[in-house]
Amino acid sequence: MWRFEKDVRLRGKFVEVATETMRRSFPLAQLAALFVLTSCATPYVYRFDQIDGSAAGDSAVAGCQMHEDTDMHAELRVDPAGEHAVSIEVTNQTDQVLQVQWTKLTMTRADGLVTTLHPDADLGWIEPGQKQLARLIPLALPASGNAALTLDGQRFRLTVPMLVRRERRTYCYDFLAHVLENKEHR
Amino acid sequence: MRPFRLILVGWFCWLATGCATQYVLPMTSSELVDLGVGKALVVYLGQPDASPSVCDTKSKGPHVNEFTSDFQDALVKGFVDGKIQPALWERCVKRVLRNLPEDRAAAFYDQLMREHRKLIRGSAIEEDPKAAERLVALQNLYLDRRRDQNGHPEVVGPLFEELRKTLGKADALGPVARDMGRELLATLDIEKGRWQDQDVSVAMMDELAAAGNTMTLERFAKRLPDPALSAEASRRIIRVHIALSPFSEVRDAAQPVEERVLAEGKNRISLAQHPLVRAWFDPNNMPMRSVVVRQDVWRQTVKLLGSSAARPTPSVLPELPFRGALWAELKSISRPVSVCVGRKNFDPSPCLDVSDIALDNPFTYLDRSATFHFQDGVSLASVVPLAAANDFSLPVRIAGVAATTLNWGLSFERPEDLQFSGAQAGSDGPDLEVHVERPHPSRFIFYATRPSATYLAIVESPDLGQFRVASVGARGYSGTDGSPGMNGSDGAQCQDGGDGSDGGSAGNGGPGGDGGDVHVRVFCGQYDCNDMLASVRGVVVSLGGAGGPGGRGGVGGRGGNGGSGRSPSTSTDAQGNTVQTDAGCSAGSSGRSGNNGADGYDGPNGSPGRVTFEVVP
Structure with a gap:
């Protein structure tokens, strides 16, 4: 009888130790699983091509100037070098100062999500004939997984309100996202 | 043990989901105020077109009566969980904060900046635009806060110190976090009178104004601790705006306009001096x-x-x-x-x-x-x-x-039918007086008056086919079910089981109530009375109530089981002969089950009342 009790106690102790070990190692196992998963996840990079958004014919175009005029020219690059920002260089082609309303910029995604963007450094107006370069933040883009893949072929619209010749104008720029496998980081 | 645990977990899940409060949507601001709980605020703000004015305890319209900690916690959780759009949430929280006493506001800012820390240290803001937008909203709230409000120094101070150290390490943060963190710390320096490692001065502001840099000047106006310097920043913002103004009269009177806007915050026009010519809305x-x-x-x-x-x-x-x-x-x-x-x-x-x-x-x-x-x-x-x-x-x-x-x-929207029925089972529907008006070619108004009250409903013409005004007799009472028969007794050994008794007969259902009499007055107004009558004739009705269902007959009693049989037994007498001492018996037969009682008859339907139409040209 004593031997039986001892066996039970030993078995109980073994179960306790085993359970405790498993409990302690569970987070490690989770981490390991996460590591395996993330290291296997395909990393992606983005390429954004500027497109003619006026052809889309959606109602959001209302109040939007889809084509540039002779007063202003903007060079845009979305997520250049994967730096999670939009690069915009505005040239004032008028004889008056031009003010970009830097705190009112928005990016609208195909699913209707609107996010705000602003320059990473404070900027003033643009003198006649001058250029101004801004780096707009924040631009969050998924680096891997389905969230990234679903953006492939989606349209992004950058809305840039400005005061041109003292008049309020809103320029809109459309981009088509291409999600590409990042082979360098595989 | 395992199945029991699973059942327990399942039960808790059911309890958690089954007991979660379900709100009727759309929820108006008045309904939110009546509900008066934080969860309802989150649901309200999660609706398209919700107004943040409900968060303003001094708003002219319906608003939360008191911003309790329940509201605060729910508002923050709803935001973190993505249930409220960040821009709307920011406008709501701004309204909350402007009415909170200093200590409550400080506690709220503590909570907001803790959430800010979680976001900026996490990876979500680099990949999820919604998370990045939440970070922007939190940062805007903190940087746009009133000068007399802040988190507790012992809470927010270490958070900023930690952020400063983290930013000092290369690649410790992703690009979004790094850019947002730098902006936050640079703006916080303004609260110490510093900007980009220099003391803020009027000369610096003049340079910014000359470059049209209202972005920095606005930071100065909001965050400089010296009110005089802050006012100088405001003055220069106005100057830039005047320089950019499309109104020639503003540019031509720059000095007085600057003073007016600085003093009043706006350039209000006197309509006595400049009467209205015309006005319009820009769609x-x-x-x-x-x-x-x-x-x-x-x-x-x-x-x-x-x-x-x-x-x-x-x-x-x-x-x-x-x-x-x-x-x-x-x-x-x-x-x-x-x-x-x-x-x-x-x-x-x-x-x-x-x-x-x-x-x-x-x-x-x-x-x-x-x-x-x-x-x-x-x-x-x-x-x-x-x-x-x-x-x-x-x-x-x-x-x-x-x-x-x-x-x-x-x-x-098509309203619920105006259907009036008797109060008790089998009672008659009320008599109704119904007035019908047609205020618009495609709308009808029905006023239904019963002795106690008048109810009105407005119905679009295309909905007339599905809408009813009715006096309906109440359904008759249900017949009682018959009593079940008694089971027969089980037989003892060798004996038969007793018969079950028959089930009792059920009661009949009661008669449905009669529909009440309805008198309809159709006010034709400018419309053709025959048309009006044709439109509403099928809408206003009187219906007899359905008869009550008859009861179910009682189930007959089960026959008793027959008793068990017994085998014959023998013994040997003194002469050695085998003598049968017991002949035994066969098993008893089971008793007959009783017959089911007869079902009751359904009660007769009530009769409709009289519906009379009177045309009032």
Whole structure:
């Protein structure tokens, strides 16, 4: 009888130790699983091509100037070098100062999500004939997984309100996202 | 043990989901106030077109009575969980904070900055635009806060110190976190009078103004601790705005305009000096909605809801800022003007003061910031005049003069049937007096009066086929079920079981009540009476109540089981002969089961009452 009790106690102790070990190692196992998963996840990079958004014919175009005029020219690059920002260089082609309303910029995604963007450094107006370069933040883009893949072929619209010749104008720029496998980081 | 645990977990899951409060949507701001709990606030703010004015305890319209910790926690959780759009949430929290006492505000800022830390240290903001937008909202709230409000230094101080150290390490943060963190710390330096490693001075501000850099000047105006320097920053923002102003009269009178905007925060136009020429709404600068009237005919209240072509499902109606939406041409002013905005915008454009604007619509009101809202908690009787209208009209007066009208679409959802029935089983429906009016070619109003009260319902013509005004007799009472028969007794050994007794007969159902008499007066007004009569004849009815169902007959008793049999037994006598001592017996047979009782008959249906139509030309 004593031997039986001892066996039970030993078995109980073994179960306790085993359970405790498993409990302690569970987070490690989770981490390991996460590591395996993330290291296997395909990393992606983005390429954004500027497109003619006026052809889309959606109602959001209302109040939007889809084509540039002779007063202003903007060079845009979305997520250049994967730096999670939009690069915009505005040239004032008028004889008056031009003010970009830097705190009112928005990016609208195909699913209707609107996010705000602003320059990473404070900027003033643009003198006649001058250029101004801004780096707009924040631009969050998924680096891997389905969230990234679903953006492939989606349209992004950058809305840039400005005061041109003292008049309020809103320029809109459309981009088509291409999600590409990042082979360098595989 | 395992199945038991699974059952337990399942039960808890069921309890958790089954007991979660379900709110009726759309939820108006009045309904939110009545509910008065944080979860309801989150649900309200999660609706399209929800108004943040519910968060303002000093708002003119319905608002939370007191911003308790329940509201605070729910608001933060709803935001973190992505249930509230960050921009709307930010506007709500701004309104909350401006009314909170210092200590409560400090605790709220502590909570917000802890959430800010979680976001900026996490990876979500690099990949999830919604998370990045939440970070922007939190940062805006902190950087735009009132100068006399802040988190507790022992809470926010270490958070910023940690951020400063983290930013000092290469690649410790992703690009989004790094950029946002740098912006936060740079702006916080302004609170110490420093900007980009220099003391902030008037000369620095002059340079910024000369470059048209209102972004930095606005940071100075909001965050500089010295009120005099802050005012200098404000002055230079105004100067930049004046330089950019399209109004020649503003640029030509730069100095007085600068002083006025600095003192009053706006360049209000005197309508006595510059009378109104004409006014209009700019449809490109405002939400366009159709007003949908949802009626509760039994409470005689309505909800005013809104739908749009892009979103046909009705939601709450949006608030509408008049700034940029309402425009006016004034005598001797070179360009159209809109409504003045808040003083922090330092806009020198000539503008209409909110006190000069009035709305001629009892279902709307204008708040201090010239934003119009719809009233909540409206009675059905009060919307009767709307039934005559083609549109939902919002006439606007400027300086007491009828200026323009905003027209939105208008429709009435089909209401619940006005069906009146007897109070008790089998009782007759009430007699009704029904008046029918046609205030609009495509709408009818039904006033149904029973002795105790009058109920009205407004119905669009296409809905007449599905709508009823009825006096209905109550359903008859149900017949009682028959009593079950007794089971037969089981037989003893060798004996038969007893017979079960028959089930009792059921009672018959009661007769349905008769429909009440209905007298319908059709007020034709300008419409053809025959047409009117044809339209409403099938709508107003009297119906007899259904007879009550008969009861079910009692089930007959089961026959008793027969007793068991017994084998014969023998013994040997003195002579050695085998003698049968017991002949034994065969098993008893089971008793006969009783017959089921007879089912009761359904009661007869009630008869409809008389419906008479009277045409009133």
